[in-house]
Amino acid sequence: MIDADPKSYNHPERHTLTEADSGHLAAGLIALTREVWVLADRMAVTEEVLARRGIDIRAEIDAFQPDAEFQARLNAMGQRLVAQVVNAVGGIGAD
Amino acid sequence: MTRQPEGMNTSLTPVLKQRGRASVDFLVHFGRGSQAVRAQGDREIAAAVPDPSSLPDDLDERGRWMEDAMAASRPWRVSQAVGEWHSTMHGLIAREAFEEILPDLQPVITHFQTNGPATLEPAAPDEAAPFYWQGVNFHRTAGGWDDHPLQGYIHGEIVHRRLVEAMFPGGIFLQRRAIAGMPPRDDYARILDMGASTGHFTAALQETYPSAQITGVDLSLRALEHAQRVANAHGWGWRLYQRPAERTGFAEASFDLVASYILLHELPAEAIRAVFAEAFRVLEPGGDMIMSDVTRYADMDKLGVWRADSGARYGGEPHWREAASLDLAEVARQAGFVDVNAVGLGPRAYPHVVQGRRPL
Structure with missing residues (x-):
């Protein structure tokens, strides 16, 4: 039967990672940090190049809505990024 | 418009x-x-x-x-x-x-x-929500359904239309339309949507039966507020009430179709039985009932049940187990419905759809 108080489902005690995962977790975090840095570097370079040409694109980026083709590219990039990190933690394709 | x-x-x-x-x-x-x-x-x-x-x-x-x-x-x-x-x-x-x-x-x-044209009547200030709803963070939504003043918009437009739609392209809305079209008559005049939430299924009902007067009940005022916006944006005159589906307060024989979509697993078994009884009461003789919910545990093997049960445990679904363990066709018959049939549609028998009729 369920717990008497349905609010007990608000914050269930779920067992996830253990101490045995900490090394793999560090590997995943480092992989993620690299990806974030590559992106941050690229964004900074893009803005700098454009600024040197007199173009401020920050507001336009904020309002930008991808079309279907570009969204598909973004989806593939995002999925790849997640897979790199999660697979590193989960040990998929490491051998 | x-x-x-x-x-x-x-x-x-x-x-x-x-x-x-x-x-x-x-x-x-x-x-x-x-x-x-x-x-x-x-x-x-x-x-x-x-x-x-x-x-x-x-x-x-x-x-x-x-x-x-x-x-x-x-x-x-x-x-x-x-x-x-x-x-x-x-x-x-x-x-x-x-x-x-x-x-x-x-x-x-x-x-x-x-x-x-849409109207919304909140619950009376002294009307307490049922115990199974109060303080529960369904779907582990931080603070629960009514915490954020515009939670209905956030859930209906961003979580459902942006996030869930991207995960299951077209699926959740096509499914609602398919189920809205399942009742036996070509047209209905007075429809009650039990658990109308932000109005996604209500919209499917309205589009399927354009001339119907639709009434919706739900416990979440924030969700109903968004249903009202959706209805007004389309020019639909929905009558929305913040009331429990098992105690709607409507007169007997008020509707010719009573429907619900994925509401029942948010209720304990006792409330589900009361919902079917209430549906029977407010239907006119000869009126039709259609209720959809999650896959029955009886339709899965033990591993499948564990997956569903674990998903409910960690997904903010405290009543899923009780609801999914019920034989909804039998519950419908016990409420008085006749010509009852139940079927699991789609992959993994989801959703489970029960239909019946109040006898003449």
């Missing part, structure tokens, strides 16, 4: 800014990008449980047995962590994305709340 002030954004559709857009998209990337880990976890589950029928009968015991058996599986542990992050963060990310666009949206939200 109702007339909007000149120059106002006229659409309720969220146009997210870059941070919010990329963050909501990331939730989708996160789901797809972690498929390999989940698949490996599934393979290791299959190896650990070659014969699902040998699993313990008691669901709590089965849950403990499975978690003990899988504790040594690294992909399974990571899958659990991935699932936990998604459960706790999806609502907060949607809320953050909403806050970014609120200044642009506020005029259109206010306009469609107050301009149009």
Whole structure:
């Protein structure tokens, strides 16, 4: 039967990672940090190049809505990024 | 369509800014990008449980047995962590994305709340919500359904239309339309939607039966407020009430169709029986009932039941087990319905659809 108080489902005690995962977790975090840095570097370079040409694109980026083709590219990039990190933690394709 | 002030954004559709857009998209990337880990976890589950029928009968015991058996599986542990992050963060990310666009949206939200044919009657101040609803963070939505003043918009437009729609393209809305078209008559005049929420299924009913007068009840005022905006934006005169489905307060024989979509698993068994009894009471003789809910535990093997039960445990679904364990066709017959049939549609028998008729 369920717990008497349905609010007990608000914050269930779920067992996830253990101490045995900490090394793999560090590997995943480092992989993620690299990806974030590559992106941050690229964004900074893009803005700098454009600024040197007199173009401020920050507001336009904020309002930008991808079309279907570009969204598909973004989806593939995002999925790849997640897979790199999660697979590193989960040990998929490491051998 | 109702007339909007000149120059106002006229659409309720969220146009997210870059941070919010990329963050909501990331939730989708996160789901797809972690498929390999989940698949490996599934393979290791299959190896650990070659014969699902040998699993313990008691669901709590089965849950403990499975978690003990899988504790040594690294992909399974990571899958659990991935699932936990998604459960706790999806609502907060949607809320953050909403806050970014609120200044642009506020005029259109206010306009469609107050301009149009739809009406909304909140519960009386002294009317307490049922125990099974009070304080429960369904779907692990931070603070529950009514915490954020515009939670209905956030859930209906960002979580459902942006996030869930991206994960299951077209699926959740096509499914609602398909079920709205299942009742036996070509047309209905007075329809009650039990658990109308933000109006996604209500809209499918209205589009299927354009001339019907639709009434909706739900416990969440925030969700109903968004249903009202949706109705007003389309020019639909829905009558919305913040009332429990098992105690609607409507006169007997008020409707010729009573419907619900994926409401029942949010209720304990006793309330579900009361909902069917209430549906029978408010239907006119000869009126039709259609209720849809999650896959029955009876339609799965023991491993499938464990997956569903575990998903409910960690997904903010305290009543799922009781609801999914019920034989809804039998509940309908006990309420007095005749010509009852129940069928699991689609892959994995989801959704489970029960239909019946109040005899003449």
